[in-house]
Amino acid sequence: MKKIILLIIFCLVGYISYAQNITYEDYMKKVYENNLGYAAEQLNINIADAEINAAKVFHDPSLSIEYGYNQDNTIMMGRGISAELSKTFSFGKRLVGIELAKSTKDLSIALLNDYLRNLRAEATIAYLDALKNAELLKIEQDAFSNIKQLADGDSLRFVKGKISETDAVQSRLEAGVARNNMRQAENAAKNADLYLCTMLGNSNNNFYQPIGSLNIIPQLYSLEELLRCALDNRADLIAALQNVNVANSALKMIRTERHADIDLSLGVNYNTRVRNEEAPAPPYTGVTVGLSIPLKFSNFNKGTICAYQMRVHQVEQIYKQVELIVETEVNQNYQTYLSTCVQAAEYDNELLVKAKMVIDGKVYAYGRGDCSLLEVLDARRTYDDVRRGYVDILYNQAVALVELQRSVGVSNVNFLDIKFRD
Numbered sequence: 310m311k312k313i314i315l316l317i318i319f320c321l322v323g324y325i326s327y328a329q330n331i332t333y334e335d336y337m338k339k340v341y342e343n344n345l346g347y348a349a350e351q352l353n354i355n356i357a358d359a360e361i362n363a364a365k366v367f368h369d370p371s372l373s374i375e376y377g378y379n380q381d382n383t384i385m386m387g388r389g390i391s392a393e394l395s396k397t398f399s400f401g402k403r404l405v406g407i408e409l410a411k412s413t414k415d416l417s418i419a420l421l422n423d424y425l426r427n428l429r430a431e432a433t434i435a436y437l438d439a440l441k442n443a444e445l446l447k448i449e450q451d452a453f454s455n456i457k458q459l460a461d462g463d464s465l466r467f468v469k470g471k472i473s474e475t476d477a478v479q480s481r482l483e484a485g486v487a488r489n490n491m492r493q494a495e496n497a498a499k500n501a502d503l504y505l506c507t508m509l510g511n512s513n514n515n516f517y518q519p520i521g522s523l524n525i526i527p528q529l530y531s532l533e534e535l536l537r538c539a540l541d542n543r544a545d546l547i548a549a550l551q552n553v554n555v556a557n558s559a560l561k562m563i564r565t566e567r568h569a570d571i572d573l574s575l576g577v578n579y580n581t582r583v584r585n586e587e588a589p590a591p592p593y594t595g596v597t598v599g600l601s602i603p604l605k606f607s608n609f610n611k612g613t614i615c616a617y618q619m620r621v622h623q624v625e626q627i628y629k630q631v632e633l634i635v636e637t638e639v640n641q642n643y644q645t646y647l648s649t650c651v652q653a654a655e656y657d658n659e660l661l662v663k664a665k666m667v668i669d670g671k672v673y674a675y676g677r678g679d680c681s682l683l684e685v686l687d688a689r690r691t692y693d694d695v696r697r698g699y700v701d702i703l704y705n706q707a708v709a710l711v712e713l714q715r716s717v718g719v720s721n722v723n724f725l726d727i728k729f730r731d
Contacts, residue, residue: 387580532640667691
């Protein structure tokens with residue numbers, strides 16, 4: 310038993326020595342700077358920039374050189390050398406390609422902003438979860454401390470013959486249960502703190518403990534204003550709209566690709582003197598100019614264009630669906646937030662006060678012998694349950710506010726706007 314206690318103390322000492330307190334502002338700053346997923350998403354912007362540069366490339370010219378040996382040693386027909394420079398011209402295709410690459414970059418930026426919107430919300434909820442588990446740990450520590458005091462007092466009262474052995478054993482049993490609950494709460498609090506390292510992109514050797522409280526001052530919002538802000542600023546809605554632009558650019562690109570490319574060529578050839586007696590000829594230089602235009606019979610097949618037109622229609626429907634989802638999410642999260650505010654107010658105005666009054670009265674009456682141990686224990690459980698429920702509803706209220714802000718999608722609205730009670 311002593312070894313187990315020493316092991317627990319050692320773990321708690323290690324937990325405290327490696328934990329670092331961190332405010333929400335510092336925490337979110339570290340998330341933006343160090344989150345590995347966000348860093349990976351940012352690379353999509355660099356990739357898009359590289360693709361824009363790649364789309365700016367012109368067609369390379371071609372140079373060909375030929376040498377001809379017309380049996381000059383035997384029949385003396387001379388020699389010849391020629392050079393030709395050719396280039397393909399694609400009218401409008403380069404500009405359309407650049408436009409498509411820029412639209413793709415805008416889509417990548419919108420998707421990055423949407424990733425940041427969700428990352429900010431998930432990181433904030435993780436911070437709130439750590440605060441919640443820290444509060445629950447305090448409740449379990451208080452519960453264990455109170456039950457242990459009661460058990461110690463009952464042991465003395467049993468020795469004095471004031472209570473039965475059953476009541477003394479019952480008190481010790483309740484203290485043991487409370488101790489196990491406290492250990493479970495300690496483990497949950499530590500795991501919640503360790504999860505913050507995942508958001509921060511750090512290893513779990515050193516972890517952070519959040520500073521703050523779940524007890525916030527409710528804020529009033531206009532549903533109409535929230536809906537307007539969401540439709541104007543939701544990053545995923547902007548991404549869906551940008552996806553329509555990309556599809557239209559791709560359709561324009563595929564239509565431009567069906568245009569005929571023109572090949573222009575310029576050639577120069579030089580032939581040496583022909584000394585053959587039957588057909589002598591002087592040396593001469595010839596110049597050739599060529600124009601090559603393909604016959605695009607394949608353009609009679611409209612399958613590719615039809616496919617891209619359907620793609621445009623598809624992403625337009627997706628945009629309308631996302632718009633509907635945004636409106637639904639704002640309405641749902643707004644109602645959830647209002648509901649949690651009402652529930653939190655009930656705890657503030659009535660439940661906590663009455664539960665505290667009951668437990669204090671039962672403990673006082675038990676000390677005078679006016680009530681049984683079971684009544685005290687029931688009152689204690691009720692009081693602890695009310696405290697846990699209060700922490701849960703405060704957590705739900707804060708999370709509901711975060712989810713409401715996530716559904717609105719305004720980048721400058723985040724958990725920093727939550728005002729804590731004094």
